[in-house]
Amino acid sequence: MYQPRTYRHWIRSHDLVSFNVVVKETDLHIQAAANLKRKTVKSVSKYRDILERYIERCPSFLTSLEPLAVGDDAPRLIKSMAESASKAGVGPMAAVAGAIAEFVGYELLPFSPEIIVENGGDIFMKTARQRQVGIYAGESPLSGKIALEIEPQNTPLGICTSSGTVGHSLSYGKADAVIVLSPSTPLADAAATAIGNLVKTSGDIPAGIEFAQSIDGLLGVVIIKDDHMGLWGEVKISRT
Numbered sequence: 001m002y003q004p005r006t007y008r009h010w011i012r013s014h015d016l017v018s019f020n021v022v023v024k025e026t027d028l029h030i031q032a033a034a035n036l037k038r039k040t041v042k043s044v045s046k047y048r049d050i051l052e053r054y055i056e057r058c059p060s061f062l063t064s065l066e067p068l069a070v071g072d073d074a075p076r077l078i079k080s081m082a083e084s085a086s087k088a089g090v091g092p093m094a095a096v097a098g099a100i101a102e103f104v105g106y107e108l109l110p111f112s113p114e115i116i117v118e119n120g121g122d123i124f125m126k127t128a129r130q131r132q133v134g135i136y137a138g139e140s141p142l143s144g145k146i147a148l149e150i151e152p153q154n155t156p157l158g159i160c161t162s163s164g165t166v167g168h169s170l171s172y173g174k175a176d177a178v179i180v181l182s183p184s185t186p187l188a189d190a191a192a193t194a195i196g197n198l199v200k201t202s203g204d205i206p207a208g209i210e211f212a213q214s215i216d217g218l219l220g221v222v223i224i225k226d227d228h229m230g231l232w233g234e235v236k237i238s239r240t
Helices: 037-057 076-088 092-111 185-198 202-213
Strands: 017-023 026-032 115-119 122-126 131-134 146-150 157-162 177-182 220-225 228-233 237-239
Touching (some): 017 037, 037 092, 076 092, 092 115, 092 157, 122 185, 177 185, 185 202, 202 220
Antiparallel strands (some): 026 115, 131 146, 146 237, 177 220, 220 228
């Protein structure tokens, strides 16, 4: 079932051109120096085709909830998803939204010095100035009250969110939001899922933070459950 992307206006970048691209189940919100819709459609279609063809060859890539090894001959997109999922201890499709966002984002960078690709709450960002990314955490009283401050020198950056109370993505936890920052958007995506699976009550936040610290390649994490929040790493929070 389609769910309106009500959080999309929370990425503050009024100096950029915004446009949406929908290809089958992939629904991207792009912000760039110019309207790159045609190039984006071509890029999304290419990577979706790569993914769909691989799943035809290896159906378990779609359904596995545990890390899955892939061959040396697998496409870069597939290897990226599999490696990220392995680091986080989840199935490879837990990294799909972040992988699509990042691969498309890098293909658009030659045509725009700044690119923000949002794919279902998972963001690939390359920016030349400080940006604020609002935190949407469902019914939590912290939702919409705080934002991440992203500095340009820390980009390209993946900013990915998992929730057990918002949206349709599979989560075994009940966190209102787990936001992970990493230079690898697929890894941030997979890690957000893995960390979110651990958080069922606010008392689980410390365990979620500890697990995040064990995943190599993460820069920081924010965990929100009800009116409680845990932070770790290179995370700067501001009020909205």
